[in-house]
Structures are given as C-alpha cells and as structure tokens.
Amino acid sequence: MQIGTFVHYSTKGICQVREIETMKFSSETKDYYVLVPVFDRNSKYYVPTDYDPQRIKIRSAIAPAMVEELMGYAKTCQPYEWVSNAHERKAKTEEILHSSDHKRILRLIKTLRCHEEHQKQIGKKLYLSDAKALRSALHIISDEFAFVRGEDPKTVAAYLEAV
Numbered sequence: 001m002q003i004g005t006f007v008h009y010s011t012k013g014i015c016q017v018r019e020i021e022t023m024k025f026s027s028e029t030k031d032y033y034v035l036v037p038v039f040d041r042n043s044k045y046y047v048p049t050d051y052d053p054q055r056i057k058i059r060s061a062i063a064p065a066m067v068e069e070l071m072g073y074a075k076t077c078q079p080y081e082w083v084s085n086a087h088e089r090k091a092k093t094e095e096i097l098h099s100s101d102h103k104r105i106l107r108l109i110k111t112l113r114c115h116e117e118h119q120k121q122i123g124k125k126l127y128l129s130d131a132k133a134l135r136s137a138l139h140i141i142s143d144e145f146a147f148v149r150g151e152d153p154k155t156v157a158a159y160l161e162a163v
Contacts, residue, residue, distance in 0.1 A: 001033055001058070006147070010057040011097055011136055012045060013143035014038045020049060039143055039153055057100045067148045070102050074163045077103065079111035086127060093133040097140065109137045109160060 001007060001017050009015045015035035022031050023046070032046040047056060062070075083089040096104045112134040116126050126134070142156040149156070 006038065006061055007035070007058050008061055008100065008144055009035055009037075009045060009047070010100070011140055012037060012043075013040075013139060014061055014147040015045065018044075021046070037143075038147055057098065059100060061144060061148055062102070064148050066102075067145050070106065071145070071159070073103060074106045074110070074160060077107050077110055079114045080107055082111065082115055086129065090129050090133075093130075097133065097136055102141065105137050105141055109134065109141065110163070112137070113161075113163075 003017050003019055005017050006014055007017060012035070015037050018034045018036050020031050021034050022029060024030075031049040033049055035045040035047060037043050037045075047058065051058070083092055093108065096108045099105070112126070112130055115130065116134070119125055125131075138157050138160060139153075142153040142160060145151075145156045146153040
C-alpha cells in the first residue's frame with residue numbers, strides 16, 4: 001500500500017492510506033498504516049504494515065464498469081434461502097460481510113430486505129442482529145459504489161433500498 005492511495009478495508013469501507021505510524025504497545029514497536037474512511041473523516045484505523053491478508057481484508061476499489069455491472073446484478077439476483085436459526089444466520093451473515101464479495105453481499109441485502117418485508121406484513125420487525133447486518137451490508141456496498149461513482153453514499157443506499 002502506498003501513502004495517499006484509496007483502499008477498501010474489510011467492513012469499514014473505502015479509506016485513504018494517510019501515513020505509516022510507528023507505535024509501541026507493551027514492549028513491541030511496530031509500524032502501522034493509518035487508514036481514514038473517505039466518508040467518515042473522524043475515524044482512523046491502524047493496520048500493521050505486516051498484516052496477514054488472510055485475516056485482514058484490504059484491496060483496491062473496484063472499477064466503475066464493475067459498479068455498473070453490480071448495480072444491474074442487484075436488480076436481478078435472488079435472495080438466499082432464509083436461515084431460521086438465528087445463531088446460524090448470524091454466523092453466515094458475518095462470514096458474507098467479511099468476504100468482500102460484492103455479489104454475495106448484494107444477495108444478503110436482498111435476503112434481509114425480503115425478510116424485512118415479510119415481517120412487516122405480519123406486523124413484526126427484523127431481529128436486531130438482522131437489522132444491524134443489513135446496515136453493515138448497505139454501508140459496505142454504498143460507500144464503495146459512491147466513492148467509485150463520485151456520489152453521496154445516501155444516493156446509492158436509496159437505490160439499493162428500491163432494488
């Protein structure tokens with residue numbers, strides 16, 4: 001990673017690599033990338049420069065053509081089969097959110113939206129953990145799509161609400 005570049009950091013969204021900072025914890029001194037989210041300049045994330053890419057997901061932002069392709073996919077993708085067991089569903093949801101796989105995350109959004117609509121029809125709401133997962137999924141997708149398209153994340157989120 002180069003200072004000044006923009007990267008997608010796991011579930012945190014698009015961040016700019018601001019600097020490398022040396023920090024000391026206990027008796028260990030390490031270098032850390034300082035990542036600042038594009039749409040939340042008040043936050044900072046510190047990632048060791050020797051991070052394990054199997055555990056910490058950092059990648060380049062996607063190309064504009066891919067955003068358009070994924071927007072089309074969002075309209076036509078099928079929701080996942082609903083997992084009734086809340087613990088199994090939460091584990092599966094977390095795995096999808098951390099996968100950095102746009103298509104899987106879009107399907108998750110569709111799944112949660114469909115279930116939310118079903119719950120409304122019977123006078124209920126989403127479980128709190130499902131609502132949180134939906135917000136996280138929308139954040140991951142809308143931040144990156146908005147960054148690539150030069151739009152406000154709320155515009156992209158509104159589009160995804162309608163899909």
